[in-house]
Amino acid sequence: MNQSIVEDIVSHFGEKVFEFEEPFGLLTFTTHAENLIEIVSYLKDHPTFKFTFLTDVTGIHLPDNTGKEFCSVCHLHSWENRVRLRIKVFVPTSAPIVPSLTPLFECANWLEREAFDFFGILYSGHPNLKRILNMDEMDYFPMRKEYPMEDATRNDKIDAMFGR
Structure with a gap:
């Protein structure tokens, strides 16, 4: 299933999606912030894939990743196909702005507030x-x-106190 998803979204979005990988079988790819809503909408409304459940939205701070210090990660789940995927969006410290998924998934409200x-x-x-x-x-x-x-x-954490 993962390969058919990759082929479909690459043929539909081209260079808007990149860095595909499958750690532990979890399909993962990266996109730019300006493409996130379009891609998630497509996956949600797709007649076959049906990624209709937003499992999580979280953040990662990578201070050494110059120009892409923050990563917003969303996890989608297709209940019908028993498939999960992860989408990453990297943004700089100077403008850590990602479009909200609340128009597509109401649960994004609390998940994004936590991030x-x-x-x-x-x-x-x-x-x-x-x-x-x-x-x-x-x-x-x-x-x-x-x-x-x-x-x-x-x-109280001086090495000498612990015999070092």
């Missing part, structure tokens, strides 16, 4: 993009890899 809350990815066209799990007063996004792994001010 915004933790990564700061802005979903354009979202009806109510605001924090849902962190405090409104937070001026940072806790899942970004911008902070040290450990608190340097702590003195």
